[in-house]
Amino acid sequence: MGEREKLLEVKNLKKYFPVKGGVLQRTIGHVKAVDDVSFEIYKGETLGIVGESGSGKSTLGRTILRLLDPTEGQVIFEGDDISTLSNRKMRPYRKDMQMVFQDPFASLNPRMSVGEIIEEPMIVQNTLTKKERKEKVVDLLAKVGLPAEARSKYPHEFSGGQRQRIGIARALTLNPKLIIGDEPVSALDVSVQSQVLNLMGDLQDEFDLTYLFIAHDLSVVKHISDRVGVMYLGKMAEIGPKDKIFENPLHPYTQALLSAVPIPDMERKREKITLKGELPSPSNPPSGCPFHTRCPEAHERCKVELPELLHQGNEQYVACHLYTSEEK
Numbered sequence: 001m002g003e004r005e006k007l008l009e010v011k012n013l014k015k016y017f018p019v020k021g022g023v024l025q026r027t028i029g030h031v032k033a034v035d036d037v038s039f040e041i042y043k044g045e046t047l048g049i050v051g052e053s054g055s056g057k058s059t060l061g062r063t064i065l066r067l068l069d070p071t072e073g074q075v076i077f078e079g080d081d082i083s084t085l086s087n088r089k090m091r092p093y094r095k096d097m098q099m100v101f102q103d104p105f106a107s108l109n110p111r112m113s114v115g116e117i118i119e120e121p122m123i124v125q126n127t128l129t130k131k132e133r134k135e136k137v138v139d140l141l142a143k144v145g146l147p148a149e150a151r152s153k154y155p156h157e158f159s160g161g162q163r164q165r166i167g168i169a170r171a172l173t174l175n176p177k178l179i180i181g182d183e184p185v186s187a188l189d190v191s192v193q194s195q196v197l198n199l200m201g202d203l204q205d206e207f208d209l210t211y212l213f214i215a216h217d218l219s220v221v222k223h224i225s226d227r228v229g230v231m232y233l234g235k236m237a238e239i240g241p242k243d244k245i246f247e248n249p250l251h252p253y254t255q256a257l258l259s260a261v262p263i264p265d266m267e268r269k270r271e272k273i274t275l276k277g278e279l280p281s282p283s284n285p286p287s288g289c290p291f292h293t294r295c296p297e298a299h300e301r302c303k304v305e306l307p308e309l310l311h312q313g314n315e316q317y318v319a320c321h322l323y324t325s326e327e328k
């Protein structure tokens with residue numbers, strides 16, 4: 001891939017939530033939502049993160065944006081460690097990192113007009129005149145495929161797909177560098193999903209954006225990603241270039257996830273791998289490899305030893321003992 005510049009680095013990131021119990025509501029344990037996750041995102045790429053609900057992928061996105069404070073580890077944005085910055089010191093970085101949420105209806109204030117919604121971050125930032133702000137609202141609406149008249153309407157007057165376009169316009173207001181999409185098309189009809197994904201692809205080129213795209217749906221992630229990371233119980237099971245992950249998945253969990261996705265354009269048929277059992281609770285994850293309770297390939301070592309995420313060539317990394325030697 002040649003020389004690529006890192007926009008974001010996540011190093012050994014952890015986000016634990018306390019579990020309270022007893023009459024005194026003491027902390028009796030922790031939900032390890034994100035548990036020692038490391039990866040990087042290069043400028044201009046889309047990294048898709050997939051996993052079941054409970055895998056920690058949404059918490060990961062929120063912790064990177066510092067909507068949640070990390071328990072441990074680092075988030076490095078353009079070379080600056082932002083993981084422990086105060087709210088005031090975070091302010092200059094906030095405009096560079098925006099989020100597009102799953103449910104645009106919940107994330108758009110129903111009492112504000114669309115024009116006000118898109119203009120609000122610019123008012124807070126206070127760098128443009130009123131006239132410039134109004135012009136930018138119309139410009140952004142056009143970029144996301146909505147007419148100028150949309151600015152005087154309210155969110156409930158739009159369809160789900162249109163509301164997500166408004167959410168995207170708002171995210172673009174301050175010319176961000178990184179957009180984290182947290183299941184941004186999951187609530188939309190399939191036909192509308194691809195329109196919004198195509199729009200996000202076009203905007204990426206036009207505005208030089210980098211995306212972290214979180215979704216449970218592999219076909220959505222395939223549509224938009226350059227690289228894909230697969231999370232399981234707060235950990236990265238596998239990460240690599242999209243083609244490698246989809247054509248040659250190494251981790252048994254990735255193989256199982258992919259076996260459930262129809263692949264009409266491929267000659268070889270994949271056998272559907274049915275995983276036994278439920279996703280264990282992240283407050284009480286299994287010992288050793290967190291996937292061992294459901295893994296069809298699990299062996300003795302898996303129950304006691306946590307596999308490291310190791311490079312397998314071609315930028316594909318996997319955390320599984322099938323790909324590590326017994327000797328250290």
Ligand code: SF4
Nearest residue numbers: 289292295302320321
């Ligand atoms: Fe399965 Fe063992 Fe690999 Fe974990 S380490 S994915 S349990 S084979």
